[in-house]
Amino acid sequence: MTVPVIQLQQVGKQYEMAGETFHALSDVSLDIHANEYVAIIGPSGSGKSTLLNILGCLDTADSGSYLLSGNAVASMAENQLATLRNQQVGFIFQSFNLLPRHSVLQNVMQPLVYRLMSAAERERRALAALQRVGLFEKKHHLPNQLSGGQRQRVAIARALVTEPAILLGDEPTGNLDSKTTADIMQLFDELHRQGHTIILVTHEQEIADHCQRVLRMVDGRLVADQRKQSHAGVLESAEQSMLQHTNNLASATRLLV
Amino acid sequence: MHFLHALIEGSRAAFLSIRAHGLRSFLTTLGIIIGVASVITVVAIMNGLSSNIRGQLDDLGSDMVTIRAYTTPDQELLGFRNKLSDSDFRLLQSKLGQVEQISRMMPAFSLGLSVSYGRSSTQTQLLGADSAYQNVVRIYPQQGRFLTAQDDLKRRRVAFIGHSLIQKLQLPANPVGHYISLSGDWFRIIGVAEKRGSLFGFDQDNYIITPFSTATAINGPDNLQVEISYRPKPGADAAQIERQVRSLLRAKAGLSASEPDHFELVSSEKTKAQFDKVLDSVTWVAAGVVGISLLVGGIGVMNIMLVSVTERTKEIGIVKALGATPQFILLQFLVEAIVLSLFGGLIGLILGYGFAALMSLLMPGMPDALVPLWAVVLAIGFTSVIGIVFGLAPAIKASRLNPIDALRFE
Ligand SMILES: Nc1ncnc2c1ncn2[C@@H]1O[C@H](COP(=O)(O)OP(=O)(O)OP(=O)(O)O)[C@@H](O)[C@H]1O
Numbered sequence: 332m333t334v335p336v337i338q339l340q341q342v343g344k345q346y347e348m349a350g351e352t353f354h355a356l357s358d359v360s361l362d363i364h365a366n367e368y369v370a371i372i373g374p375s376g377s378g379k380s381t382l383l384n385i386l387g388c389l390d391t392a393d394s395g396s397y398l399l400s401g402n403a404v405a406s407m408a409e410n411q412l413a414t415l416r417n418q419q420v421g422f423i424f425q426s427f428n429l430l431p432r433h434s435v436l437q438n439v440m441q442p443l444v445y446r447l448m449s450a451a452e453r454e455r456r457a458l459a460a461l462q463r464v465g466l467f468e469k470k471h472h473l474p475n476q477l478s479g480g481q482r483q484r485v486a487i488a489r490a491l492v493t494e495p496a497i498l499l500g501d502e503p504t505g506n507l508d509s510k511t512t513a514d515i516m517q518l519f520d521e522l523h524r525q526g527h528t529i530i531l532v533t534h535e536q537e538i539a540d541h542c543q544r545v546l547r548m549v550d551g552r553l554v555a556d557q558r559k560q561s562h563a564g565v566l567e568s569a570e571q572s573m574l575q576h577t578n579n580l581a582s583a584t585r586l587l588v
Numbered sequence: 589m590h591f592l593h594a595l596i597e598g599s600r601a602a603f604l605s606i607r608a609h610g611l612r613s614f615l616t617t618l619g620i621i622i623g624v625a626s627v628i629t630v631v632a633i634m635n636g637l638s639s640n641i642r643g644q645l646d647d648l649g650s651d652m653v654t655i656r657a658y659t660t661p662d663q664e665l666l667g668f669r670n671k672l673s674d675s676d677f678r679l680l681q682s683k684l685g686q687v688e689q690i691s692r693m694m695p696a697f698s699l700g701l702s703v704s705y706g707r708s709s710t711q712t713q714l715l716g717a718d719s720a721y722q723n724v725v726r727i728y729p730q731q732g733r734f735l736t737a738q739d740d741l742k743r744r745r746v747a748f749i750g751h752s753l754i755q756k757l758q759l760p761a762n763p764v765g766h767y768i769s770l771s772g773d774w775f776r777i778i779g780v781a782e783k784r785g786s787l788f789g790f791d792q793d794n795y796i797i798t799p800f801s802t803a804t805a806i807n808g809p810d811n812l813q814v815e816i817s818y819r820p821k822p823g824a825d826a827a828q829i830e831r832q833v834r835s836l837l838r839a840k841a842g843l844s845a846s847e848p849d850h851f852e853l854v855s856s857e858k859t860k861a862q863f864d865k866v867l868d869s870v871t872w873v874a875a876g877v878v879g880i881s882l883l884v885g886g887i888g889v890m891n892i893m894l895v896s897v898t899e900r901t902k903e904i905g906i907v908k909a910l911g912a913t914p915q916f917i918l919l920q921f922l923v924e925a926i927v928l929s930l931f932g933g934l935i936g937l938i939l940g941y942g943f944a945a946l947m948s949l950l951m952p953g954m955p956d957a958l959v960p961l962w963a964v965v966l967a968i969g970f971t972s973v974i975g976i977v978f979g980l981a982p983a984i985k986a987s988r989l990n991p992i993d994a995l996r997f998e
């Protein structure tokens with residue numbers, strides 16, 4: 332078996348509030364492998380975003396260890412963290428977080444600015460990413476000239492353009508209506524089929540239904556980790572039970588006869 | 589990441605940001621422009637004024653001394669008014685040995701009078717003087733001649749006029765021989781003086797000089813108020829001459845030792861010293877104006893920078909989440925601040941020069957706008973430092989935050 336992309340060991344995060352320590356995360360241990368499609372669910376305030384921010388290196392854990400693609404994040408200097416964010420992580424926010432005065436194309440090119448890469452190559456890759464999310468035509472628009480769904484597609488293109496090891500989404504459809512949500516989820520499904528590792532925080536069961544694995548959090552703890560069988564697996568077992576039934580039926584008939 | 593790459597990309601990002609935040613960039617630049625332009629203008633005008641005035645004072649020569657009546661405030665309260673008379677002049681003329689030239693002058697119609705030629709008329713000032721006056725005061729004819737002893741002796745109604753009167757009265761280019769009317773009396777123009785320009789904005793070429801005896805006749809014998817001017821011989825002891833003047837005049841007036849002088853001695857040295865004092869205080873005022881404009885510009889820049897902290901912190905959070913290093917962010921902000929400061933400084937400089945040049949065009953006698961290097965360095969340096977400090981400080985802070993904290997910044 333390959334090394335997991337994400338390995339968390341007893342990760343904790345606390346906040347000091349008015350002299351009291353509040354445990355936003357306690358003792359979270361978890362492995363996520365390449366090409367997994369994971370949902371993190373749980374009540375509001377249960378620590379989902381806190382966990383996802385740590386996974387995306389936007390925030391750091393106070394205790395425990397976190398290995399991202401085998402690298403220990405805790406011991407990293409600021410510049411190494413920046414490189415990690417740039418190369419390993421594609422983060423998609425609920426509120427998009429696009430640069431408001433930069434065009435769609437400039438937004439998507441932005442992560443590549445921090446790499447040694449010619450401007451032409453940057454543009455080529457950004458256009459390819461925009462093509463993937465179906466927004467090639469809008470490349471010269473400003474974010475505020477787009478619908479919410481379109482903005483989120485831009486954000487997804489920006490996350491994709493660096494070919495990251497993991498795609499993280501914190502309620503990526505939280506600001507979108509149900510039709511647009513369906514479109515975006517279709518996009519995630521497709522990205523998953525293409526081999527991406529995707530982790531989504533969500534409130535909605537329908538979104539969790541898209542995923543193969545559902546992590547449930549309560550009060551900063553991981554309380555459930557359910558793996559669904561793949562569609563193929565479900566089919567297989569259905570087939571097998573059918574066969575079983577047929578066999579049973581056959582033997583029963585034989586007995587009767 | 590390589591430094592060169594960071595520099596290129598950081599500058600590119602900076603220019604993009606300057607363009608993207610057009611209004612903010614403009615307002616920042618405006619603050620710098622105001623600061624720099626006003627400093628340059630004020631300094632240029634100050635410089636021009638003082639060099640202009642100094643030059644004119646130098647023209648007067650440093651050794652001329654003028655003696656005029658002086659009434660102390662106490663005497664004035666008692667209704668006294670001290671006078672110097674023609675006999676005082678004669679006394680000094682005959683007794684002062686070390687004097688090269690001595691002359692007397694008397695203002696006539698001291699409140700000013702109107703002079704006319706054809707249909708034009710204007711206000712001017714009439715002086716009575718003797719023929720030596722031109723050598724003491726050093727006004728020389730550009731056309732015609734100065735007054736002679738003969739004019740004085742014969743009490744001729746002749747006029748030696750200042751240069752501006754040609755234009756004011758629409759006299760012919762060479763007005764010598766033409767007649768002008770002074771309060772109904774006709775005076776023949778015998779000469780026109782060389783131009784002197786203006787001092788403190790006063791036209792110094794608007795006057796008429798007529799023979800002393802003529803002016804005496806006009807004023808009447810009761811209204812004589814003589815001003816005596818002299819130049820010491822080269823190498824003579826000026827202070828010694830002054831002492832002699834003092835004792836001669838006091839003795840003639842019969843003043844006791846406790847009484848104050850009824851006259852004063854004014855030398856252009858003293859005038860220069862006084863002027864320097866005035867100039868000093870004007871310089872302080874100008875420095876104040878400069879300081880205030882720099883402050884206004886600086887506060888403007890500061891405000892714009894601080895107002896945009898929230899926006900910029902959020903922006904920094906975004907680019908940090910995308911993998912920007914703190915160094916890259918700082919480089920971008922530094923380039924942005926420097927570009928805006930220099931651009932604003934340059935425009936301010938051009939505007940400042942423009943204003944100063946305009947002023948020197950509008951104000952007669954002002955020399956060309958001259959701005960010393962220190963003023964340029966001070967103005968641009970100060971505003972740039974403000975721009976860079978207040979542009980960079982929030983960026984330094986934000987670039988150290990966790991991306992998530994920068995994104996949450998309110
Ligand atoms: N910067 C902070 N300072 C103090 N407390 C914080 C901070 N960030 C998060 N918390 C606390 O940590 C807990 C977990 O927050 P988190 O944002 O992870 O919840 P969540 O599961 O994402 O909730 P939601 O579904 O509402 O987004 C909350 O109780 C929150 O108040």
Ligand SMILES: [Mg+2]
Nearest residue numbers: 379380381501
């Ligand atoms: Mg959340």
